[in-house]
Amino acid sequence: MSICCATGAVLGLGFLALPAAQAAEPAFASNTAALSAVPPVSLTHLPGLSGPAAAAPATAAPVVPAAPQRPPAQLIPLSANPNAQGKQKKRFATFQPGECSFPGVKNPSSCDRAQRWAINQVKNPSQSWSYLCLSFVTHAYGRSSGAPTASAMWDGLSSKRKHPGDTNAPAGALMFWGPNHVALSLGNRALISTDVLGSGDAWVVSYATMQSVWNLDYLGWAEPDFS
Numbered sequence: 001m002s003i004c005c006a007t008g009a010v011l012g013l014g015f016l017a018l019p020a021a022q023a024a025e026p027a028f029a030s031n032t033a034a035l036s037a038v039p040p041v042s043l044t045h046l047p048g049l050s051g052p053a054a055a056a057p058a059t060a061a062p063v064v065p066a067a068p069q070r071p072p073a074q075l076i077p078l079s080a081n082p083n084a085q086g087k088q089k090k091r092f093a094t095f096q097p098g099e100c101s102f103p104g105v106k107n108p109s110s111c112d113r114a115q116r117w118a119i120n121q122v123k124n125p126s127q128s129w130s131y132l133c134l135s136f137v138t139h140a141y142g143r144s145s146g147a148p149t150a151s152a153m154w155d156g157l158s159s160k161r162k163h164p165g166d167t168n169a170p171a172g173a174l175m176f177w178g179p180n181h182v183a184l185s186l187g188n189r190a191l192i193s194t195d196v197l198g199s200g201d202a203w204v205v206s207y208a209t210m211q212s213v214w215n216l217d218y219l220g221w222a223e224p225d226f227s
Contacts, residue, residue, distance in 0.1 A: 098171025098187030102223045105161075108142030111172025111224065115140075118184050118192045121202045128200035136194050136202060137174055137184050138226060146226040150182040153226075154219055161223045167207050169221035175207075177216035185221060 097115035109117065118140045121129070129136050134153065138146045147153035154162070154176045169175050171187030183193035189207040196213055197203045211218070 100170060100172035100187070102172065102225075105223050105225050107224060107226065109140065111141075114142075114172060114184065114224070115186060115192075118202065119204075122192060122204055125201060129194040129202055130200040131195065133182050133194045137182055137224070140184055141224050141226065143226050149180055150176060151178065151180045153182065154222065157222050157225060161225050162220055163222065164220035165218070166220055167218065172224060173221040174224055175221045176219040177210075177214070178219055179217075181214075181216060183210070 097112055097119065100111035100115070102111060107114075114137075118136070121136070134146065134150045138144070147156055153174075163169075167189065169185035169187070169189075169191070171185060173185040175183045175185050175191055177183075181193075183191045185191050186204070190204060191207065191210070192202050192204055193210060194200075194202050196205055196210060205213075210216070
């Protein structure tokens with residue numbers, strides 16, 4: 001089957017106080033005559049003080065900022081049976097985008113944001129993505145243009161960015177098939193591909209499902225370098 005994917009016009013893109021050491025007992029003079037001139041003060045009526053000896057003010061410990069929380073996992077359609085029909089074609093499952101980083105690759109959107117954008121398109125598509133696989137992954141990374149076709153992008157990528165034949169694509173990577181298809185990896189051999197289970201939609205499928213439905217020639221994965 002020949003899957004033609006090119007860029008096209010699309011809509012715009014849519015996260016103790018540590019207890020102070022007990023203060024030493026104040027040095028009170030034992031000479032009661034010397035103290036008689038000082039007006040009596042009730043320590044029990046002063047805020048935070050009690051008894052004849054007051055505790056030193058508590059010193060706050062350095063506050064370590066909490067690690068930023070990733071957005072919660074999302075409920076997205078996950079195809080369990082590519083041969084199912086109608087509403088049975090989609091089964092809902094909870095999915096958390098994988099951690100991802102590609103040093104040296106610069107895009108308007110991070111790979112985490114790219115995955116979330118793509119997942120949102122599965123749930124709430126902004127347009128039809130029929131025959132627009134390259135446009136889909138390009139916009140996932142916040143770009144409006146790139147190579148003219150998926151095959152042209154694969155051919156134009158430097159060898160240091162490509163991993164021919166490797167099906168274990170990391171999250172956020174681009175997965176390429178011949179003659180002309182590209183999809184966005186979610187890690188763990190899961191991916192988001194346009195058209196595979198229905199024209200115009202984006203689908204979360206496994207690598208095995210891609211091969212069983214289309215049986216295309218898998219080229220490999222590449223870092224999302226659109227330069």
